[in-house]
Amino acid sequence: MGIFDFLSQRNKNTASTARDRLRILIQQERSMRGAPDYLPMLQRELLEVIRKYVNVDVEAVKVDLIKDGDNEVLDISVALPEKAAASG
């Protein structure tokens, strides 16, 4: 790397941004692989219901299908905001 390279460092390392975005996305997509088609719909509707009572973020509701031996467990987690500001 040259000593004057700092002059051209505007777009520094978009590759690492790409890598980080892909890691998260692909991990998420792999976890959904083979899962029933209704999961995204279920996630959306749960979010709508929860939002009637609590002002949560779009990403607050996670629905995952977890394999536990021969059983499949539907794992639903809802992250509430720090100050649980009830809107109702």
Added chain:
Amino acid sequence: MEKSLAEIIVVTSGKGGVGKTTTSASIACGLAKAGKKTAVIDFDVGLRNLDLIMGCERRVVYDFVNVVLGEANIKQALIKDKRFENLFVLAASQTRDKDALTKEGVEKVLKDIADEGFDYIVCDSPAGIEKGAFLAMYFADRAVVVVNPEVSSVRDSDRILGLLASKTRKAENGERVQENLLLTRYSPERVEKGDMLSIADVEDILGLKVIGVIPESPEVLQSSNAGVPVILDDVSHAGQAYTDAVGRILGQDIPLRYTTVERKGFFSKLFGG
């Protein structure tokens, strides 16, 4: 069922425009050059292009669908390459509907080819994850997943890897298709600058080692212009990298080439030239 001896290799990617047909043509030529009797099949019904890249577009008489429908036999439909006497091309149909291909039809054609004593059958998959792509991969023993160091291509490759592990005959029989990653359009300079994913990044994200890295190079376009697969240009870096990749498919241990920046002198380093 009798097991055919021909190894079936699907060249696939999900995303279009990443170099599937270029790769299919070069791998097929490379295998033939190594003495293997090889057929390469275009699965892109309606968007035939392999014939053009192979340089045999004016010699297509019968195509894949003709054989499936029994309108021609496999010997009539296989186009003999003019450079290698052990290399044959089966063109896709340009006029038919995509639904002309069925699982049974494809199985029959692959069996007919295997019965002719072929060592390798290379299946050039269409883009996407629909019927044509599914049929191209279904009977595969090995998959060469072509990926560019670019976000959408990497994501689509992961999707294809998922399908290879679930929607293939091998997967249905509790076996695995042998998965190989082929990184194309790679630019070591851009990787060093930090604006392109590196080999290690792609391997790490997809959890799979590369079987070859093809550098971005002007000869790829020149080769398709001429209808001569780039692997036959043994001066070009891309051609040499394809030759190495074919060697690895054949089980040879060959180190990667052209994957790092060629070092410059002191002054150009100092001034970042």
